[in-house]
Amino acid sequence: YQLTYTLSLPPDSLKFNFSIPGVTADKYFIEKSKNLDTIKVWLTDSTIYNQQQIETIVDFPFTDTLGITNMKTDTVPMRYLTPKAPKTKTVKRTPYKVSSDISGQVRPDIKIILTAPAPFKRPDTSRLALFELLKEEKIRHPFTLTNDTGNACRYYVNTELKPGKNYLFITDSAAFSSIYGEYSDSAGIKFSVMTPETFGKLTLDITGYEGGKIIQLLDNTEKLVRQAYLKNNGKLEFPLLEKGKYRIRAIFDLNNDGKWTTGDFDIHRQPEPVMYYREEINLPE
DSSP, rough: EEEEEOSSSOOSSSSOOOEOOTTGGGGGEEOOEEEEEEEEEEOOOOHHTTSSSEEEEEEEEOOTSSOOEEEEEEEEEEOHHHOOSSSSSOOOOOOOEEEEEEOOOEEETOOEEEEOOOHHHHHHHGEEEEEEESOOOEEEOOEEEEETTTTTEEEEEOOOOTTTTTTEEETTTTTTBBSOOOOOOOOEEEEEEGGGGSSEEEEEEEEEEOOOOEEEEEEESEEEEEEEESSSEEEEEEEEOOSSSEEEEEOOTTTSSSSOOOOOOTTBBOOOOOEEEEOOOEEOO
C-alpha cells in the first residue's frame, strides 16, 4: 500500500510533489518528512494498490552538471511483486498491532508514543483508559490523544504523570483501527514512573561568545543526547541524565538560522565553527 520517494538533499524553498496520472488525490494520501526530502504515499483504493505496476509522476529540484538547479518532472514506474501465498488452507486474520514506549519503569519526562504498521483511523477513546494504581484501588487518570501531523502511523498520549506512581494503560479490542479495516486486540500495560532523584543534573556556565550558539550534550559515542539554543550567556541546565560520561559541544551560529551550517566550496563558505569542552564529564550514580 505504500510508496516512498527520497531526495538526496532537502529541497529548501523548491517543491517536491507527487501524483498519479488519471487518479484523484482522494485515492491516496501523502506524508512529508520534517525536512520535506521524503514523500511517503499510502494508497487507499484497492483498484490502485492491486496493480502490479503504477506509473507515478514526481516533481523535484534537479542539479545539472553546471551546478544549476531547476525543477524537473519525471515518470517513475513503481512495480510490485506479490508474495507467495501461504501453504496453509486457512488464512489467519492479522491484528492491527499498536506498540508503545511504556513498560516497566519509565522516565518522568516520557512522552507516550503509540505506533502502528499502517495509518490510524481516529481511535475510539471510549475503549481506552489510563489508571493510577493505588494500594487497594485504581483511579482514572486524565489524558488526551494527538495525532502526529507528519506520521499517520503515530499518536501521542498527552498526560501528566506523577513521579513515583504506578499506572495501568488499557486498550480494549478494536480501540485502534487502520485505514485498511484492521482492528487491534485488547491489551494492558503496567508501568511505574521513576523519580527525578534517580537521575543526575548537569549545570553549565556559558561565557565568552555573545552571539547565538547551540550547546550540545553528547554521550561517550558522540551521540546527541540533548541540545539547547542560547542567544545570551548564562546558566544552562540539563536535568534527568543517566549516569555515564558526557562531552559538551558548542556550535557558533553565525547566520542565526538555529542549526549548524556546512561549508560550500562553490560559494567559498566556511562551515560554522565548532568547539568542544576539553574534558569528559562523568556523572556518577
